[in-house]
Amino acid sequence: MVDILILLPIISIMIGLYFITLGLWELREGVNRHQYIKYMFTGLFLLFILTPLVWMMVNVLL
Incomplete structure (x- = not known):
């Protein structure tokens, strides 16, 4: 259980970086600007x- 709580922020960082990368790729293609905005703001x-909210929650629970 503790391992999952520690991995949640790391997974959140990786998914955020993935969405930012998708946004930059969408900007490079220049086809859909709304999709770029969605990807970047999500990431x-x-x-x-x-x-940071997940890190604070993990610190409180542990």
Whole structure:
């Protein structure tokens, strides 16, 4: 159980970076600007908002 709690922020970071990469790829293609905005905001949310919240939750639970 403790291992999963420690892995959640790492998984959140990896998924956030994946969405940012997809957003940059979409921007490079230049086909759908709305898709770029969705990918970038999702990735940045996961990276800068959700990850610290999960770290704080893990610290409180442990």
